[in-house]
Amino acid sequence: MEQPYVIVGASLAGAKAAEALRAEGHGGPVELIGEETELPYERPPLSKGYLQGKTPRAEFDVHPAAWYAEHDVTLRLGTRVTAINPRARTVELADGTRTGFAKLLLTTGASPRRLPVPGGDGPSVLTLRRVGDSERIRSALRPGARIVIVGAGWIGLETAAAARLAGAEVTVLEMAELPLLRVLGREVARVFADLHRQKGVDLRFGVQVAAVEDGGVRLGDGTLVPADAVVVGVGISPNTALAEAAGLTVDNGVRTDEHLRTSHPDVFAAGDVANAFHPLFGRPIRVEHWANALNQPATAARSMLGRDAVYDRVPYFFTDQYDLGMEYTGYVEPDGYDRVVFRGDVEGREFIAFWLSGGRVLAGMNVNVWDVTDPIRELVRSGRQVDADRLADPDVPLAELAG
Ligand SMILES: Cc1cc2nc3c(=O)[nH]c(=O)nc-3n(C[C@H](O)[C@H](O)[C@H](O)COP(=O)(O)OP(=O)(O)OC[C@H]3O[C@@H](n4cnc5c(N)ncnc54)[C@H](O)[C@@H]3O)c2cc1C
Numbered sequence: 001m002e003q004p005y006v007i008v009g010a011s012l013a014g015a016k017a018a019e020a021l022r023a024e025g026h027g028g029p030v031e032l033i034g035e036e037t038e039l040p041y042e043r044p045p046l047s048k049g050y051l052q053g054k055t056p057r058a059e060f061d062v063h064p065a066a067w068y069a070e071h072d073v074t075l076r077l078g079t080r081v082t083a084i085n086p087r088a089r090t091v092e093l094a095d096g097t098r099t100g101f102a103k104l105l106l107t108t109g110a111s112p113r114r115l116p117v118p119g120g121d122g123p124s125v126l127t128l129r130r131v132g133d134s135e136r137i138r139s140a141l142r143p144g145a146r147i148v149i150v151g152a153g154w155i156g157l158e159t160a161a162a163a164r165l166a167g168a169e170v171t172v173l174e175m176a177e178l179p180l181l182r183v184l185g186r187e188v189a190r191v192f193a194d195l196h197r198q199k200g201v202d203l204r205f206g207v208q209v210a211a212v213e214d215g216g217v218r219l220g221d222g223t224l225v226p227a228d229a230v231v232v233g234v235g236i237s238p239n240t241a242l243a244e245a246a247g248l249t250v251d252n253g254v255r256t257d258e259h260l261r262t263s264h265p266d267v268f269a270a271g272d273v274a275n276a277f278h279p280l281f282g283r284p285i286r287v288e289h290w291a292n293a294l295n296q297p298a299t300a301a302r303s304m305l306g307r308d309a310v311y312d313r314v315p316y317f318f319t320d321q322y323d324l325g326m327e328y329t330g331y332v333e334p335d336g337y338d339r340v341v342f343r344g345d346v347e348g349r350e351f352i353a354f355w356l357s358g359g360r361v362l363a364g365m366n367v368n369v370w371d372v373t374d375p376i377r378e379l380v381r382s383g384r385q386v387d388a389d390r391l392a393d394p395d396v397p398l399a400e401l402a403g
Pocket residue numbers: 008009010011012013014033034035036042043044045046047079080081082107108109110111128129130155239242270271272273287288289290291293316317318319320
């Protein structure tokens with residue numbers, strides 16, 4: 001009997017991989033195994049429209065329920081994989097049964113980090129990764145409710161926006177001096193600080209959380225910040241346990257080459273869990289964003305089928321907070337740039353920010369300015385030096401600079 005192509009992790013990357021295998025003409029059995037009981041779904045609405053009660057649940061399934069049978073994909077939901085054995089080509093399930101595989105793809109994603117303080121993993125502490133998490137948080141977002149959010153990253157800030165829109169009193173506690181400091185740097189991070197302050201969020205920077213107690217969050221200086229609900233958004237860790245136990249190379253995620261092949265030739269990885277060698281940057285990067293989980297699976301599927309494929313897309317992500325919509329194209333390490341150039345109206349929050357190093361654009365972020373990601377991507381990809389004055393000048397078409 002022909003062994004299946006098995007995909008472990010039935011979320012965006014897993015479902016797109018099943019789709020890509022069929023699109024590539026693979027006719028053999030495909031099994032998509034996931035521990036969640038929901039059909040594979042997209043997560044961005046969980047901290048935006050769905051959290052705000054605006055986006056219906058049915059709108060963010062990756063595929064409609066019928067798609068899996070129509071494409072002869074065996075979808076095994078509510079099924080946890082407890083071990084993988086690349087040498088024997090088997091995966092072991094929580095019920096003790098085993099399934100063989102011809103090729104294996106790991107799309108196990110990531111899980112929220114916990115707060116390493118007393119009470120940090122208590123039942124009243126909410127994190128946001130799954131549909132159920134979003135529903136639990138939403139039920140706490142009532143007018144006047146005191147919501148304390150620990151961590152001013154994307155999840156924390158989007159949750160803060162949803163909570164304010166619901167009329168809650170919101171306090172954000174952040175260890176660093178600004179929100180999103182590691183991703184955006186100080187020049188641009190302040191845009192998000194200003195936005196949330198103007199919307200009435202109590203932003204507290206440079207604070208240490210010492211404990212989560214019944215009445216709220218205790219800070220390092222002894223202050224109690226009262227809370228009806230505490231939401232923790234302090235980052236995620238890739239779900240690498242299966243790979244590690246199987247002896248695959250793991251280093252900030254499952255290491256893969258540019259073909260998304262792991263250290264075992266029959267095992268591949270994609271999405272949030274993959275720390276994949278990126279030809280444009282000349283080193284592995286792990287991208288925790290929707291577009292990466294959407295697009296990497298096509299490369300993984302081709303590689304699994306023995307076809308030539310390299311993943312070299314420029315990273316891209318987006319956020320929506322209140323009336324601010326943003327897209328970010330590129331990749332910059334916290335100390336990886338020497339200059340930020342703005343084009344447009346920063347105070348009016350309608351602008352593009354560019355991060356440069358040695359005159360080359362590493363990343364661009366458009367805020368309430370649309371249809372510019374193509375030229376920004378070209379600017380990043382080309383690696384050519386640009387004139388900063390022309391970059392800052394809205395009258396110079398970006399396509400001309402990318403040229
Ligand atoms: C609330 C929220 C908002 C977001 N908003 C944005 C946004 O605005 N823009 C953006 O670019 N990105 C956003 N993201 C990030 C984006 O959703 C992720 O990059 C994407 O979900 C990654 O998909 P994935 O399939 O790689 O992993 P995941 O979505 O983490 O899925 C992995 C799946 O594997 C399952 N699994 C793990 N281990 C096992 C096992 N042993 N056995 C069986 N199943 C297993 C998990 O249960 C899970 O279902 C957001 C994420 C969250 C949580």
